[in-house]
Amino acid sequence: MIVERKIKVVTEQHNINKPAAQEGYPMKEWTVELYILDQDGKERPARCFTKVTYNLHPSFANPIQTFNDPPFKCTNEGWGEFEMIIDMYTTEKGGKISIAHDLNFQQSEYENIHTVTFRNPSQALQQLLRETGPLPSDEERKQKKAVDGGSKKKRPYDIERMADGLTKLGEDDLLQVIQMIHDHKDDNTYIQNNLDAGEFSVDLYTLPDNLMKMLWEFLVKGNVVS
Numbered sequence: 001m002i003v004e005r006k007i008k009v010v011t012e013q014h015n016i017n018k019p020a021a022q023e024g025y026p027m028k029e030w031t032v033e034l035y036i037l038d039q040d041g042k043e044r045p046a047r048c049f050t051k052v053t054y055n056l057h058p059s060f061a062n063p064i065q066t067f068n069d070p071p072f073k074c075t076n077e078g079w080g081e082f083e084m085i086i087d088m089y090t091t092e093k094g095g096k097i098s099i100a101h102d103l104n105f106q107q108s109e110y111e112n113i114h115t116v117t118f119r120n121p122s123q124a125l126q127q128l129l130r131e132t133g134p135l136p137s138d139e140e141r142k143q144k145k146a147v148d149g150g151s152k153k154k155r156p157y158d159i160e161r162m163a164d165g166l167t168k169l170g171e172d173d174l175l176q177v178i179q180m181i182h183d184h185k186d187d188n189t190y191i192q193n194n195l196d197a198g199e200f201s202v203d204l205y206t207l208p209d210n211l212m213k214m215l216w217e218f219l220v221k222g223n224v225v226s
Helices: 123-132 138-150 159-166 171-184 209-221
Strands: 002-015 028-037 051-055 064-067 074-078 082-089 096-103 109-119 191-194 199-202
Touching: 002 096, 002 123, 028 082, 028 096, 064 074, 096 109, 159 209, 171 209
Parallel strands: none
Antiparallel strands: 002 028, 002 109, 028 074, 051 064, 051 082, 082 096, 191 199
C-alpha cells in the first residue's frame, strides 16, 4: 500500500538587535515548523512522525537538531540563507522521509508544501494517517465489508468470527496460516510482516475469496470456529 500526504513547512524570520557577523547582512532569528495537511487542506499536528531532525549548515555550533513533538519547532539565529535537509521519522523500520527546505529571508513568513509517500505503513501508522484522510484501501474494504454484512448466509465464512478464531490458534497453526496467506494472496492483499519484531498482520477484508474459504476451512478443522 502506498499512502501520500502533504507536509507543510512554515518559516518565519525577523531581524534581531545583535551585531552583524557578516558586514551587510543583519542578524536574523528564524523558526521552522512542520505540519501535515488533511484532506481539506487544513493544518494538523504531524503525529505520524515520532521525531524530526533538521540538518543545518555546518557552520552552526549544533548543526543537527532533533525535536520529538509537533510542530517540531526549530528556532535559531544567523545571517545566511542555506538549504537544509529535514528528516522525518516514523516508527517503521527504515521509516525516514527526507525533504529539502530552502531557508531564505525574502519574506517574513512563507510556506512550502511537499508531497511525501508512506510505503506499506503498519496498522498503527495507518490509524495515525487516517486522522488526515482515508487510505487507498479504505473504500474497497468498506465495500467488501458491506457485501459481507449483507450476505452472510450466502458466504461459507464469517470474517468477524474468522478474526476471533485466528487469535485462538497456537504457534504452529499460525505459521501455517501465514504460509497460506503468502501462497494465495493477490495484489490487493494488505499484509505487514515485521521479522525483527516477530509480528505479522493482515487486513482480512483485502483477502481474495478463495483464500478466505481456505482459512475458514482450516479454522473449522481446528475447532476454533463452527
